[in-house]
Amino acid sequence: xxxxxxxxxxxIFVVILASLFASKSPDTLEIMAINYGFEGKAKEVISLFRxxxxxxxxxxxxxxxxxxxxxxxxxxxxxxMMGKIIRCFGK
Amino acid sequence: xxxxxxFLNNNLAGGLLVGALGMLGxxxxxxxxxxxxxxGISAGNNGNTNTRFNSFGSSKGVNKYFxxxxxxxxxxxxxxxxxxxxxxxxxxxxxGGVFAAVLVGPFLGFITISSVLVIQSLFSDxxxxxxxxxxxxxxxxxxxxxxxxxxxxxxxYYIAILLACFFSVLIASLSCLVELGISGTISFTTxxxxxxxxxxAAAFLETIITLALLKTFKKLIGDINE
Numbered sequence: 001x002x003x004x005x006x007x008x009x010x011x012i013f014v015v016i017l018a019s020l021f022a023s024k025s026p027d028t029l030e031i032m033a034i035n036y037g038f039e040g041k042a043k044e045v046i047s048l049f050r051x052x053x054x055x056x057x058x059x060x061x062x063x064x065x066x067x068x069x070x071x072x073x074x075x076x077x078x079x080x081m082m083g084k085i086i087r088c089f090g091k
Numbered sequence: 092x093x094x095x096x097x098f099l100n101n102n103l104a105g106g107l108l109v110g111a112l113g114m115l116g117x118x119x120x121x122x123x124x125x126x127x128x129x130x131g132i133s134a135g136n137n138g139n140t141n142t143r144f145n146s147f148g149s150s151k152g153v154n155k156y157f158x159x160x161x162x163x164x165x166x167x168x169x170x171x172x173x174x175x176x177x178x179x180x181x182x183x184x185x186x187g188g189v190f191a192a193v194l195v196g197p198f199l200g201f202i203t204i205s206s207v208l209v210i211q212s213l214f215s216d217x218x219x220x221x222x223x224x225x226x227x228x229x230x231x232x233x234x235x236x237x238x239x240x241x242x243x244x245x246x247x248y249y250i251a252i253l254l255a256c257f258f259s260v261l262i263a264s265l266s267c268l269v270e271l272g273i274s275g276t277i278s279f280t281t282x283x284x285x286x287x288x289x290x291x292a293a294a295f296l297e298t299i300i301t302l303a304l305l306k307t308f309k310k311l312i313g314d315i316n317e
Binding site (some may be wrong): 004006007008010011012014015017018019021022023024026027028029031032033035036038040041042043044051052065067068071072073074075076078079080081082086087 | 095310
């Protein structure tokens with residue numbers, strides 16, 4: 001396989017693994033919030049994809065996977081835009 | 092380690108957000124400067140520019156460089172999604188500051204981690220107002236602190252990576268704690284020991300994943316400055 005293709009496939013593969021096996025336990029800051037009793041202070045922000053999932057998709061794996069792929073796509077688009085701007089400046 | 096909205100008071104979060112935007116602007120201007128400085132100049136360095144940006148010499152070079160940057164960002168995003176259990180009922184994930192800073196330097200590393208954090212805030216992984224604090228903790232400390240630790244110790248690659256990962260994670264968690272302390276969410280002195288203990292495990296995780304990622308990146312993409 002082309003090395004560059006492998007480099008692009010790797011994050012997709014990791015997203016698949018993450019949606020299957022990533023730990024659902026609270027992370028280091030969340031556990032601090034729970035232990036010290038301030039987790040209630042967190043404001044729920046209205047977002048289409050809360051916690052890497054879609055409310056209208058029932059399957060946990062599918063919804064996390066989709067959110068991950070969309071995130072990767074957004075990042076890709078962001079860099080395309082940045083690259084375009086930088087090239088404009090370069091000329 | 093993403094701070095959600097509500098943990099920090101608005102003044103602090105707003106101030107950090109402004110600071111983060113300013114820093115992003117500065118980093119972008121630095122990138123622009125080097126790009127424009129190198130376009131059309133085949134040789135010579137005007138002293139200010141970083142030799143890391145040699146590949147910006149042509150628009151093709153810019154393309155190639157951005158391909159590598161986007162790959163770094165995609166990898167970090169994917170790995171940050173992967174929470175790994177570190178203790179009972181606690182998980183941690185990669186920050187990626189060392190990985191980015193070692194490959195592209197602190198300024199582009201800062202931009203890379205910030206871009207990942209911005210996208211994550213859309214998934215409510217870290218708040219929108221708290222984005223500035225998250226950028227300060229993970230992108231600024233994550234790339235600048237780790238880069239300079241790495242540079243100072245660069246004689247031994249493994250020790251440099253190990254200590255850079257270790258200290259960047261601990262300093263980042265410390266600054267997170269200071270922010271929470273200033274906001275009156277938590278008492279700094281009582282929480283200090285717990286916070287450090289928790290993030291010690293995260294630092295180990297960071298080291299192992301960073302070493303593996305750097306090795307894989309060099310194998311697949313090669314040296315970024317080529």
